[in-house]
Amino acid sequence: MTTTTTTTVLEASGVTMRFGGLTAVRSVDLTVSSGEIVGLIGPNGAGKTTFFNCLTGLYVPTEGKVSYKGTVLPAKPHLVTDAGIARTFQNIRLFANMTVLENVLVGRHTRTKEGLWSALLRGPGFKKAEAASHARAMELLEFIGLAHKADHLSRNLPYGEQRKLEIARALASEPGLLLLDEPTAGMNPQETRAAEELVFAIRDQGIAVLVIEHDMRFIFNLCDRVAVLVQGEKLVEGTSDVVQADERVVAAYLGTPFEGAPGAAELAEVEAAEAGADTEAGADAAEATADTPPDSPSGSPGTASSTPGAPSGTPESTPSDTPPDTTSDTPPDTTSGTTPDASADTSAEGKAP
Numbered sequence: 001m002t003t004t005t006t007t008t009v010l011e012a013s014g015v016t017m018r019f020g021g022l023t024a025v026r027s028v029d030l031t032v033s034s035g036e037i038v039g040l041i042g043p044n045g046a047g048k049t050t051f052f053n054c055l056t057g058l059y060v061p062t063e064g065k066v067s068y069k070g071t072v073l074p075a076k077p078h079l080v081t082d083a084g085i086a087r088t089f090q091n092i093r094l095f096a097n098m099t100v101l102e103n104v105l106v107g108r109h110t111r112t113k114e115g116l117w118s119a120l121l122r123g124p125g126f127k128k129a130e131a132a133s134h135a136r137a138m139e140l141l142e143f144i145g146l147a148h149k150a151d152h153l154s155r156n157l158p159y160g161e162q163r164k165l166e167i168a169r170a171l172a173s174e175p176g177l178l179l180l181d182e183p184t185a186g187m188n189p190q191e192t193r194a195a196e197e198l199v200f201a202i203r204d205q206g207i208a209v210l211v212i213e214h215d216m217r218f219i220f221n222l223c224d225r226v227a228v229l230v231q232g233e234k235l236v237e238g239t240s241d242v243v244q245a246d247e248r249v250v251a252a253y254l255g256t257p258f259e260g261a262p263g264a265a266e267l268a269e270v271e272a273a274e275a276g277a278d279t280e281a282g283a284d285a286a287e288a289t290a291d292t293p294p295d296s297p298s299g300s301p302g303t304a305s306s307t308p309g310a311p312s313g314t315p316e317s318t319p320s321d322t323p324p325d326t327t328s329d330t331p332p333d334t335t336s337g338t339t340p341d342a343s344a345d346t347s348a349e350g351k352a353p
């Protein structure tokens with residue numbers, strides 16, 4: 001008989017973040033264990049991204065501490081990345097004029113030991129490290145399904161693929177914990193379904209995941225545990241079933257179910273698209289899938305909407321094949337938490353303290 005030992009990967013205790021008179025996060029405790037996918041949900045302005053920024057060293061919490069695998073983290077993004085935490089951002093931050101492969105290679109730099117002199121002299125050690133990085137980056141591109149686009153400029157990728165590329169770049173730092181800030185924002189239902197599978201696959205590789213998302217079907221299907229932030233405080237934490245059934249969460253965020261909810265329409269759209277794809281896949285595939293009804297999102301909340309609170313980050317109608325304006329030449333300060341420039345990050349999100 002095999003036994004799996006669960007260890008605490010992330011432990012945030014009493015994290016408080018104040019901006020002048022505003023307390024954006026108030027005494028929040030949260031743990032993520034190995035093998036877990038934990039969701040962080042709540043209305044707009046609840047403090048979710050601020051909490052992420054406290055975890056990744058972009059903000060120095062006013063109070064509280066954050067530990068990774070038992071060690072208190074310094075509030076420096078590059079040190080947090082070194083320790084083993086990587087993240088993606090609500091707004092895509094890729095190097096627009098770099099190729100897909102180069103973007104992933106950028107994420108590798110925390111794991112390459114070769115220094116400046118080694119790079120300038122291009123000795124055997126450097127060449128070996130470079131080849132290993134290249135191989136690993138291609139492996140990650142295979143993993144997310146973008147290896148065939150390794151030479152494309154990232155700005156030319158459809159929106160959903162840009163989001164996946166950000167995830168690959170974060171994975172390039174070989175994290176033990178991945179923080180995803182609204183990974184499905186702007187994705188169409190099919191891309192969202194694929195993103196769900198991708199997160200499961202990441203977890204299966206031994207990486208714990210903490211995810212902020214407004215798409216409740218995505219969250220409740222995906223997460224082992226969900227914490228709800230409201231006005232900076234943790235209101236409830238528990239399994240998807242517990243959270244969905246909690247009257248306070250319904251009142252503060254989810255809302256009451258109603259007939260003909262947008263969530264139901266979205267589900268029908270996904271299933272119709274999947275059925276169409278099956279048909280196109282040919283007679284054999286169609287025959288094979290005919291006996292297998294499409295996966296019904298088991299945890300479908302069946303609540304008023306899959307994106308409660310009309311979140312700004314989930315423009316479900318965003319054309320998935322239109323690259324977003326958000327991609328710019330601006331260096332992605334810390335998709336993998338690599339650039340310790342908190343001011344750059346905060347200004348980019350319009351949240352400069």
Ligand SMILES: Nc1ncnc2c1ncn2[C@@H]1O[C@H](COP(=O)(O)OP(=O)(O)OP(=O)(O)O)[C@@H](O)[C@H]1O
Nearest residue numbers: 019024043044045046047048049050346351352353
């Ligand atoms: N740098 C900052 N300076 C001042 N106030 C800030 C800063 N960053 C965030 N806030 C405020 O803190 C509160 C929490 O914001 P935050 O972005 O963390 O919420 P959120 O839950 O992530 O929202 P959303 O779902 O819309 O992304 C908001 O009132 C916001 O205006």
